[in-house]
Amino acid sequence: MSLDSLGWTPALALAFSDVLSQSSLSLVPGRVVRQARGLLSVQTAGRVLLARTAGRLLHHAPGAEALPAIGDWVALQLPAGEGEALLHAVLPRHSALVRREAGSERDGQLLAANLDVVFLVAGQDDDFNPRRLERALTLAWNSGAAPVVVLSKTDLLDDVEGRVQEVEALAPGVPVLALSAHTGDGVDALLAWLPAGKTGALLGSSGVGKSTLVNRLLGEERLATQAVREDDSRGRHTTTHRELFALPSGGLLIDGPGMREFGMWGEEEGVENAFADILALAAGCRFADCEHRSEPGCAVRAAVEEGALEAARLGSYEKLRREQAHHLRQTDPLVRKEYRRHMGSLIKSAREWGKTKRRGDS
C-alpha cells in the first residue's frame, strides 16, 4: 500500500524531513492503522509493523494527547529482524479528536488523529438522544474535522425524512445523512464524504451499527458484529480496538469502540457551532456581552418565551459553557489554527443570519 493512498500529503513530507534532519537514526514514515490498548500497528510504504513508542517520546510527552494514536503519522525505526519497530516521533496533526478522560480534570484522551470527517452515528432504536448529539457535535467541532450526523438503521423507521428534519433542527448547518447498513440505502452519500486519501471516523454508542457499516463498505464481513457474536449477554462493545480501513473506493475509515458518553473538551467555538441557532439569536441581544439571564433586550430569552427556542436547549448550552470554563486549555497550536480558519466563516454566517432575521422581524 502506498503512503499516498493512506493520505500522505506534501505538508507531512515536509514535517517528516524536519524530523529526519534532527535525528541521527534512519527513520521511515508510516501511519498508525491499528490500536489495541497500548499496542500499535503502523503501515509503512512496505508493510505493516507492530510498533513500540520510544522511551524518549514517552517521557517527553506533555500529556497523553501527545502520544501516538490511531490515524497518526509517525517516524519509525525499523527492527533489524523480526521484532517491533520503535516509534520515535509523531508528525504534526491537522486534526485531533480528544475526549476528556472520565474522572480526570486534566487529561484528554486522544480518540483519533488526522481526521477530515467525523461521522456521528445515531441509532434509531433507543439510542437517539438530542442532548448527547449536541455533546458529540461539540466534540467533533473541536477536533478540527467536519462533523456529519449519520442516522443508522433506517430500515427500522417509517418516517425517515421526518427524523432527518428533526435532527437537522438540532444541528443547524450540519449535514445529516440517513442510511441502512443492512439494505445499503444511503451508503453512497456517506462515501461521498470520503474521497481518496481522506479519513473519516465512526463515532457512536455501542450497537448503533458501526461495524456492520464498515463491513458493508469493505464488501466483506471483516468485523464481528453483535449479531454474530456468540455470547452477547452484555450486548455492548463488540469492538475492542480501533482500526483504520482502506475502503475499496479510496477513502479511509476508522472504526472504534462504542462510546457510552461524550465528555466535553476543548475550545469555546465548538459549543458555538453546535448551537449556531442560539448564537444567531444572541446577535439580536441589546448587549454584546449578554449572558441571556435577566438582561433587558435579550433576544435569546425572548425566543424561549415565544416558544421559538426550547428552554432545555438553552439549558444544555449554558451547561456546556460552564463545563468549558473549567476545561479550557491550550490545544495543539496547529490544530487551533486550522480550526479557526475552517470555522471562522461559519460563525460569521451565523451572525449575519441573526442580523438579517432581526431586521426582517422588526
Ligand SMILES: Nc1nc2c(ncn2[C@@H]2O[C@H](COP(=O)(O)OP(=O)(O)OP(=O)(O)O)[C@@H](O)[C@H]2O)c(=O)[nH]1
Ligand atoms: N435493522 C438493522 N439492523 C442493523 C443495521 N446495522 C446494524 N444492525 C444491527 O445492530 C446490531 C449492532 O450492530 P454492530 O455493527 O455490531 O454495532 P456497533 O456500533 O459496531 O457496536 P460496537 O462494536 O459494540 O461498538 C447488530 O445486531 C446488527 O445486525 C441496519 O442497518 N439495520
Ligand SMILES: [Zn+2]
Ligand atoms: Zn441575551
